[in-house]
Amino acid sequence: MRNSLEGITVIAVEQAVAAPYASCRLADAGARVIKVERPEGDFARNYDKLVRGQSAYFVWLNRGKESVCLDLRLEADRAVLESLIALADVFIQNLKPGSIAKLGFGATDLRRRFPRLITCDISGFGEGGPFSHLKAYDLIVQAETGLCAITGTQQGPARVGVSVCDISAGMTAHSAILQALFHRERTGEGTSIQVSLFDAVADWMNVPVLQHDYSSYRTVRAGVNHPSLAPYGAYRCADGKDVIFSVQNDREWVNFCSKYLRQPELTRAPGFADNMERLGNRARLNVIIERRFSELSSDEAMEELEAAGLAYGRLNEVADISKHPHIRRVEVGTPEGTVETIAPPAIFNSERPSLRPVPALGAHTDTVREEVLARLREVATST
Numbered sequence: 001m002r003n004s005l006e007g008i009t010v011i012a013v014e015q016a017v018a019a020p021y022a023s024c025r026l027a028d029a030g031a032r033v034i035k036v037e038r039p040e041g042d043f044a045r046n047y048d049k050l051v052r053g054q055s056a057y058f059v060w061l062n063r064g065k066e067s068v069c070l071d072l073r074l075e076a077d078r079a080v081l082e083s084l085i086a087l088a089d090v091f092i093q094n095l096k097p098g099s100i101a102k103l104g105f106g107a108t109d110l111r112r113r114f115p116r117l118i119t120c121d122i123s124g125f126g127e128g129g130p131f132s133h134l135k136a137y138d139l140i141v142q143a144e145t146g147l148c149a150i151t152g153t154q155q156g157p158a159r160v161g162v163s164v165c166d167i168s169a170g171m172t173a174h175s176a177i178l179q180a181l182f183h184r185e186r187t188g189e190g191t192s193i194q195v196s197l198f199d200a201v202a203d204w205m206n207v208p209v210l211q212h213d214y215s216s217y218r219t220v221r222a223g224v225n226h227p228s229l230a231p232y233g234a235y236r237c238a239d240g241k242d243v244i245f246s247v248q249n250d251r252e253w254v255n256f257c258s259k260y261l262r263q264p265e266l267t268r269a270p271g272f273a274d275n276m277e278r279l280g281n282r283a284r285l286n287v288i289i290e291r292r293f294s295e296l297s298s299d300e301a302m303e304e305l306e307a308a309g310l311a312y313g314r315l316n317e318v319a320d321i322s323k324h325p326h327i328r329r330v331e332v333g334t335p336e337g338t339v340e341t342i343a344p345p346a347i348f349n350s351e352r353p354s355l356r357p358v359p360a361l362g363a364h365t366d367t368v369r370e371e372v373l374a375r376l377r378e379v380a381t382s383t
Contacts, residue, residue: 003030004029004030005026005030006030009088010023010027010032010034011084011085011088011092012035012091012092012093013072013081013100014035014042015042015043015094015095016042016057016094016137017044017138017163017166018094018197019092019170019173020044021171022120022170022177023035024062025170025174025344027356031090033064034364035065035067036072037070039071041361041362042058042062051334051336051339052334052336054358059339060341062358063332063355066363067359067365068362068365070365072103078103080369084368085117090117090118090181091105091118091119091120092119092120093105093122094121094123096135097123097134097135107119107121114190115189116188116189118180118191118192119190119193120193120194120195121192121194123196123197124141124197125196125197126196126198127194131198136197138163138166138197141165141201142201145165145202145205147204147205150221152221153222153223168197169200169201171200172195172199173195177193208227224244225282229248229279230282230285231246231256231278231282231286232248235289237294237296237297237300241297242298243305244313244315245305245313246311247310252310254267255309259309260308260310261289263288266288302314329342329343330342330352330354331355332355332358333356335360341355
C-alpha cells in the first residue's frame, strides 16, 4: 500500500501548510511529487529553525518530494512548468488568489489543454464571494468561520492550538484528489477541484450552526469542557493533575452516579435527569463532581472511572504526548540529518511506514530541467 500511487506524478506550486499537507500524503503513498518553489524557497522553510536548524512545519509536510526552484516571472521557467504539467496527473496550487491564472496556469485553461489532468486549487475563501480575492491564513479563517468564538473560555476566545484550517483544507484536498483519480480510472476524464480553508472548517461548524439555526441553543466557550454534553470535561484531582471524562448517554450517567459519585439518587434528581437539564445546571453539577475528584489522586480517579465503564483521559502537555505510549514514530531524512517524526495516521497491512527524505531547497532543479530538455528533444526528433 505504501506505493499504491506509484506512477502518479504530481506538480505542486505550493507554500505554507494546506497544499503541502495534501501533496505530502500523496508522496507518502508513492506518488512522484515535484514541489515548485520560488528561488528563495517556500516561506514555510523559515517559519522557525527548531528542528536541527530547520522549520518544524517544513520537515513535517515535505518529505518524499523533489524540490525544483523556478522563477515563474521568467518565460523560460514558465515553459519548464508547462512541460512538467503536460505529463502530470495532478496539479496542485495555493498561491495568492488569481496569481496562477495570471501566470498562464489557471485551472480552466489547463483542463482544456490537458483533459486527463486533475487540478486542485486551494484558497482561503474560494473562487467567488466578496472575500475571494483576499489572502487568508489559518488564524484569520478560524476567526471568520466562528471557530474562535466557540474556542477558549468565558473570559475570551482562543485559537485552536494547531493550524486546523490549513490541515482541514489539506485533508479535504487529498481525499478529493483520490476521488478524482478513481473517477479518471473509470472514465478517462480529469477533474477541476476547488478547496478553500473557509469551506473546509465551515463544514466542521455544522453542529453549532444547526443548533443556532433551529433552536434557541447557543454554543458557549467552555474551556476544557464539552459545550453541549454534560458532564464532559476536565476535573482537578487531589494530586493536582487533571483528568477528563465523558458521559455520553443515559446508561453512562446512571453508572457515573452510582459507581463513581456513589450518589445513585442523583440519577433522576430534578435538573439532572437528562443532558439538556444537566447543561442548564452545569455549575451545580460541577460542584458535586469536583468534590469527588478532589478526594482522589488522578490514578485512583481513572481506575474508578474505568471500573464504572466510562471514557477518561489525561490532560497532557506537549512533553507528555511526546513520550506517550501510543505515539508511533518514524525516521525521516532531512538535509541536516535524520529526525524522528510522528508517523502518518493510517496503518496499511500492519506495515511500518518508510518515508522518503525532506529535500533541500532546489535539490532536484538541475535533474528535472534535464528531464524537460530531454523530453523536448524527443518531441523534436519524433516530429
